[in-house]
Amino acid sequence: MTRTLLKKQLQESLSRLTVDYRTGKRRDPTRLVLLGVLLFFAFCSLGGSFVTVFGMLCKPLTDAGYGWLYFALAMLLTLFLGIVGSVFNTYSTVYKAKDNDFLLAMPVKPSAVLTARLMGVFLWTLVYEAIVFVPALGIYWITVRRPSAVTVVCDVLLLPILGFAALALSCLLGWVVAKISVHVHGGKSGVQVALSLGAIALYYVLYNRAFEGLKAIINNVAVIGEKFRAGGVLYVLGRAGEGDVLAFLATAAVIGVVTAAVWTLLSRSFLKLTATANGGEAKRKTKTKAEKTRGADGALLMKERKRLTASANYMLNCALGTVLLPAAGVALLVKGQVLLDFVAKEPQMAPYVPAAIVAALCLLSCMNDTTAPSVSLEGETIWLVQTMPVHAWQVLRAKLRLHLILTEIPLAFCGVCAAVVLKLTVPQALFAILVPAIFAAFMGCLGLAINLKSPNLHWTNEVVPVKQSVGVLIAMLGGWGLVIALVGVYALLSMLLPSLAALAVIGVLLTAATVLLRRWLKTRGAAIFDYLN
């Protein structure tokens, strides 16, 4: 039974890659190849930063005989990223799936449904963990030269074992979220967003302090190593990575016991929490508030806003930039002197500072891609707007407006902070603010266009369109790719033109592309939306 459920879980995530549900036909295999290339690009770009970290750590630690410490740190980092990556969607995947009632009404044990759901989370956890652990292993194996077969086997097996550990811990957090949500009325998504933002803040704090911490470890490896060895747990973890079979077995056993305990806890409360998460709570007395009157466009925008704020997943995966862009602006105001010192040391770089700001802001703005899953999120309710006396373009424009409101204002704030801190001239500041603004508008249109071309209206869990859809992936990675391409174009142009003129050309190119894409959305895109079902 669990196998059948697992198959269904995998089908939901993967079938859209191979079959076009609008036509029922198999998709072009080149699409899969392109997706593979995109995923590889994402993996390399994310994993690249960890190559630097582990490259810095590995040799000093292994030379000093503290290879186990290297592994302990690598495994802690792996675990942390695995938890941060999956905790956001554990609650929704496990408790909020639309087909929970359907499955639970069948002669299926709730624990089997839970196991199938958890396996879906586990696979994504593995992906997140691989981003850290694969570079860590690669660096270690290259540094040590000839690791023993036992070490290689232990290291390879440690990835899924750590996956189970991250799964258990993120499930525990998801369970806490579910328990809190039971007692919070009307603000469940707020609780999840607050907890998730807390986790992100912790991640950034740790990330910012990581380099100082790593330097301290390298400089005082003997002292710190002995302290950790005395701690026991980290030593055993690290030894498992080095290929110590006993330590490996102990690690696997402890993680196995913890995972089993969490699974038991979850399966006992699964029915109750599922019922509550899906509206089965006790009836409460409510007051009906007087609703404001709006025009059709205002009503459509309000609908999009409510859709976003009702879903923690949607907010965290597609609108994080709204919080992080202003945070980046404030960070610049506080720590901007570091950048100023750099520019002072390298005066030849000064003309390129506006372009660097533009590139950084464009990259940061890619965190907001609310339009990319917005058509799919209409789901089975799409008939409502389709039967109303509004042009499909009005519906699409509301989605676009929400993206612009969420992105342009924080982006402008961050741009102004950068301009003030880096003492840009007025024309430089204008470019630093305007070009990212145009880029964000283009990305909003691009997300919509991609989603119109590959919509998924028949999902059973909103995590699928929000987090696991090709459209969202293409929108996000395409954004990064576009920034890299534009930097390349800028580099070529700046050989021929002054820096600001080169930026102006980029701005004109982006404007033209945005206008063309907007026109497509208004005509062809609207026609597609009209008859989506």
Added chain:
Amino acid sequence: MLTIDHLTKTYGEKKAVDDLSLHIAPGEIYGFIGHNGAGKTTTLKACAGILLPDAGEIRIDGTPLAADPLACKRKIAYIPDNPDLYGFMTGSQFLAFVADVFGVPAARRDELTARYAAPFEMTNDLGRPISGYSHGMKQKLAVIAAWLHEPKLILMDEPFVGLDPTAAHLLKEMMREICNAGGAIFFSTHVLEVAEKLCDRVAIIKQGRLIRSGTMEEVKGDASLEDVFLELEAEA
């Protein structure tokens, strides 16, 4: 009020609706009967403007749907067989949203909401999120929303499924009220007793083709609608 001329819709090899023509006059409650997969929902969706026909024309109150869909949609309301509504809104937010899109003034919206919510026993639930509603409550809310902009034509796919007897009775009264005011209702149903008692005219469809239509007397004569339907199903 609604004219369907030679409507054809094909899915791959299968003709879901095949050269269907119907005329629904103002003041009529028109029932649409057929087995599962006969083409009822496809026809209703095409009339609601959410499915593009392969051939044929649909006119709402004289206006061709293909030429001016927005003008047509202002005059109609559509309730699908399983009305999925916005779970992220409360009932009153949803009604306000629908009213805003149709340009219903706040005072009129509140008046109509109060008029229909009370007999459906929904007044106290309008402040709750729709995600917590039962199927029947969603159906009731969809009905209230459909009546909110005072449409001339209401298209309904199996509207009585999920409604309790009181609500079903109320809905029948509301349907008659609309027709008495010059509007029209076109709805599909599998409940032949309801169709027999409620409809002025009825159409029976099988495998996408119209096999009989007319006033209730013309269609069933002295027999029951159930007998006629079963007989036609066996014949065709």
